Amino acid sequence: MSESDGSDGYERLFADPVRETMDGATYGTWRAITAPDAVSLAFGFPYPDALPNGKINEAVDALLEADHEDALQYAGGDYADAITETVVERTRARGIECTEAEVHVTNGATHALDTVAQTFLDPDDTIAVEAPSYMGALRLFRNYGVDIEGYTMDEDGLDVEAFAADLAAREEAGDALPKFLYTVPDFQNPTGVTLSVDRRKRLLELAETYDFLIVEDDPYGQLRYDGTTPEPIKSLDTDGRVVRVDTFSKTIAPGIRTGWVVADEAIVRELDRINAGGENVFTLGLIARYCEATDFEADLDDLRAGYRERRDRMLDALEERMPAEVDWSEPEGGFFVWVEFPEGIDAEELLETAADEGVTYLPGSYFFHDHRGSRHARLSFSYVTPEEIDEGVAALARATRAELPAVEASDD
Numbered sequence: 001m002s003e004s005d006g007s008d009g010y011e012r013l014f015a016d017p018v019r020e021t022m023d024g025a026t027y028g029t030w031r032a033i034t035a036p037d038a039v040s041l042a043f044g045f046p047y048p049d050a051l052p053n054g055k056i057n058e059a060v061d062a063l064l065e066a067d068h069e070d071a072l073q074y075a076g077g078d079y080a081d082a083i084t085e086t087v088v089e090r091t092r093a094r095g096i097e098c099t100e101a102e103v104h105v106t107n108g109a110t111h112a113l114d115t116v117a118q119t120f121l122d123p124d125d126t127i128a129v130e131a132p133s134y135m136g137a138l139r140l141f142r143n144y145g146v147d148i149e150g151y152t153m154d155e156d157g158l159d160v161e162a163f164a165a166d167l168a169a170r171e172e173a174g175d176a177l178p179k180f181l182y183t184v185p186d187f188q189n190p191t192g193v194t195l196s197v198d199r200r201k202r203l204l205e206l207a208e209t210y211d212f213l214i215v216e217d218d219p220y221g222q223l224r225y226d227g228t229t230p231e232p233i234k235s236l237d238t239d240g241r242v243v244r245v246d247t248f249s250k251t252i253a254p255g256i257r258t259g260w261v262v263a264d265e266a267i268v269r270e271l272d273r274i275n276a277g278g279e280n281v282f283t284l285g286l287i288a289r290y291c292e293a294t295d296f297e298a299d300l301d302d303l304r305a306g307y308r309e310r311r312d313r314m315l316d317a318l319e320e321r322m323p324a325e326v327d328w329s330e331p332e333g334g335f336f337v338w339v340e341f342p343e344g345i346d347a348e349e350l351l352e353t354a355a356d357e358g359v360t361y362l363p364g365s366y367f368f369h370d371h372r373g374s375r376h377a378r379l380s381f382s383y384v385t386p387e388e389i390d391e392g393v394a395a396l397a398r399a400t401r402a403e404l405p406a407v408e409a410s411d412d
Contacts, residue, residue, distance in 0.1 A: 016123070017145040033362065035355035039392035042362045044189065044335045045383040050306055051253050052290075052299070059290040067285060076281030083284040086291045087246075087260045093297075094221065096235045096244070098262050104271040107280060109219055109247035109259035110136055113182075115275040116215060116243055116261065117144050120179055128178040130158050132338075132367035132376070134189045134217065137182055148369040149178065155329070157195030158183060160202045167210050180213035180243070185233060186221035187334025190367045190378035194332065197230045204233065207241040217245045222300055224333035225308035240264035248287060250335075251300060256283050307335070307382060310389060314381040317393035323400055328379075335382035338364075340375055345403050347377040353402060359395035 011019060033042050067077025084100045091098050106112040121127070123145035129138065131150030141148060151163045163181075170177055181203065185195035195203075207214050216233045234244040240263070247259035257280070261271055314337055318328055325342040339361075341347060347363040354360065364376025379396075381389055 015145075017143050020142075020145075033351070033360050035358075035360055037358065038355050039359045039384060039388045039395065041379040041381070041384065041389075041392045041396075042360050043383045044380045045254065046250065046303075047306065047310070047383050047385070050303055052294075055290060055294055056253070056286070059286050059293060062293065063282075063285050063289045066289070071282055071285055074281070076285050079285035079288040080281040082288040082292075083258075086288045087262075090291070090296075091244075091246070091262055094218075094232055094235070096232055096262065099265075101265045102262055102268055104261040104263070104268045104275070105279060105284065106259045106261065106275065107278070108257040109217065109245050109249065110140065111257075111275075112245045112247075112259040112261050113137055113215070113217065114140055115271055116180075116245070117141060119267075119270050119274050120213070121146055125179045126176040128163065128181040128212075129369065130183055130188065131369070132190055132364060132373055133182065133369070134184055135362075135366045137217070138367070138369050141182070142369075146179075147176070150369050150372075153188070153191060153193060155193055157185060157188065157193050157199055158203075160199040160206070164202070164206055167206060171210065177210050178212045180215050181207070182215045182217065183233075184217045184220075186218055186230070187223065187331050187336070189220070189334070190336050190362070190364070191338040192329045192331030192334050192336045193338075194230065195233075200230065200233045200236060204236055204239075204241060208239055212241075214242045215245065216242050219247050219250050220334040221246075222251055223304060223307055223335075225304055225311055226332040234262060240267070243267060251296075251303070252287065252290065256287060258283055258287055307333075310381040310384070310386055311337075313386040313389045314379065314393065317390050321394050321397040323397065323404060325404065326400060335380050337379045337381065339377045339379055341377070341400065342404070343375070345400065346374045348374065350377075350399055350403060354396055354399040357395040357399045357402075359392040359399070361396070 034040060063071050063079055067079055070077030083105055084103050087103050087105060088098055088100055106115055117140060121144040124147065126147045126149060127141060128149050128151060130153055133150065152159045167177065183195065185200065187194055203214055214233060218232060221232065234242040244262040245259060248256055311331065315330055327340045329338040331337060348365060351360065351363060362378045364373030364378065367373060367378065384392065
């Protein structure tokens with residue numbers, strides 16, 4: 001047997017998408033963006049007191065008592081079998097009519113996206129995404145060797161008319177049309193903006209005209225703090241064009257790693273076939289029992305109050321402390337604020353100074369499939385305390401001001 005020097009010895013055996021991305025950052029490396037004593041505005045996690053530890057403990061005890069040894073067997077017990085009904089109830093609470101035959105349960109939303117990608121994507125297919133977009137989805141889609149086309153956003157979400165114009169141009173030129181559009185329409189990650197109702201309807205028209213699917217990823221839709229919640233795109237779908245992905249990660253806890261897909265029955269049959277087995281049936285039973293025993297809407301109200309306080313504190317701190325040259329989004333829900341620095345400030349380069357001042361964040365370039373985003377940063381208000389938000393924004397303001405003289409000098 002010959003000696004191997006690590007991945008170099010196997011490189012020729014890796015799939016093409018793996019070889020093409022070997023030197024790039026992997027999803028999760030952003031967790032290494034830390035600094036001693038710095039406030040982390042990078043983590044899009046629930047704050048610790050938002051996690052229902054006591055109710056989870058009660059649900060575990062009740063599950064084991066009700067389902068006895070079946071709860072820990074491969075197939076699970078009655079509560080594991082009931083998870084699809086639970087998902088249907090939560091989906092209908094969002095105004096989406098569906099049946100159990102239109103639900104596919106997965107080990108989290110990322111697993112759901114991966115299953116959808118595995119079911120629909122061939123190498124060299126084209127997909128459309130928002131630019132910026134959720135970095136985990138971008139890295140996942142790259143694994144399938146597809147061409148990613150990103151379309152700009154504004155305060156009302158994806159610029160749908162710019163997308164429509166490109167679709168028309170592609171069709172006329174004989175270029176590939178997308179298999180699907182991936183969108184986070186509510187309190188988008190990373191920008192925090194929400195897609196307007198008119199644009200949702202227009203997307204459905206485009207999907208019918210140009211024969212593509214809409215993958216609607218909605219982890220934050222129930223975390224609205226102001227304004228009126230738009231109808232989910234799936235609730236407007238009359239032609240089976242929308243494949244909806246949802247999760248319990250933001251409304252119960254991320255550690256339970258349970259998500260689902262709502263789609264046309266024909267799509268769900270293929271998802272079931274492609275992703276057969278492997279679900280954590282104990283967790284599924286736990287969630288079904290938890291949802292049966294708790295007042296889910298009351299729990300959501302408590303979550304919204306905690307996040308609203310943090311959102312408000314971040315927006316107030318940005319207004320009070322940041323230089324006038326800096327802009328940011330003002331989300332009505334979700335976890336994130338999207339910051340735009342003035343021309344000449346690179347968010348990745350600024351991060352070192354910011355960490356020295358006492359704050360970390362995620363550079364905007366992480367959220368693009370190409371080389372855009374250098375002047376942007378994503379700030380998360382979900383995980384830290386209101387006091388830490390004050391400290392973190394103050395540190396970011398100091399770091400930004402330290403860079404402004406160099407920017408102004410270069411403009412002279």
